[in-house]
Amino acid sequence: MRRLFLSLLTVPAALVLLMADAMAHPIQGESPMEPGLWQVVIAGTVHIPSPPTNEATSRVVQVCIKPHESPAKPFLPPMHGHCTTTHKPLASGREQWNIHCTTPNGAVDQLGWIQSQAQNFDSHWHMTDNITSPTRYTVETSIHMKGHWIGSNCGAIH
DSSP states (O other), X not given: OHHHHHHHTTHHHXXXXXXXXXXXXXXXXXXXXXSEEEEEEEEEXXXXXXXXXXXXXXXXXXXXXXXXXXXXXXXXXXXXXXXXXEEEEOGGGOEXXXXXXXXXXXXXEXXXXXXXXXXXXXXXXXXEEEEOSSSOEEEEEEEEEEEEEEESOOTTOO
């Protein structure tokens, strides 16, 4: 179980990937992300009902978005499984996203909102992972992400 939990600590990074994909498709009037170096602060809680486990997780990541590149590209690994997304504008410039992904070993449902501008963004997500193989279990994750543009030079970050 400990091994499983350690793999769950990567969930926030996976969420950054999906969130970046969402920001790559801005709604009308929303600013795209500036190219360059971005810092993202990720904080959340992972809950596994059996055995009962609640674990806070926090990390800071830096990502480089190259000029003329989709903001999603540096975040997205090759997709495994099938994902569908829906989104709609909310009040205060936010955009709500529903993301559902299936794989041979289960499904992930994500509901969240994003508010982005050229040099910063704020986002909150709730994820439910229903794992069906090799054993059945559910993982609930709540994540808050806040990012800001550091500058146009990515340095050693690729």
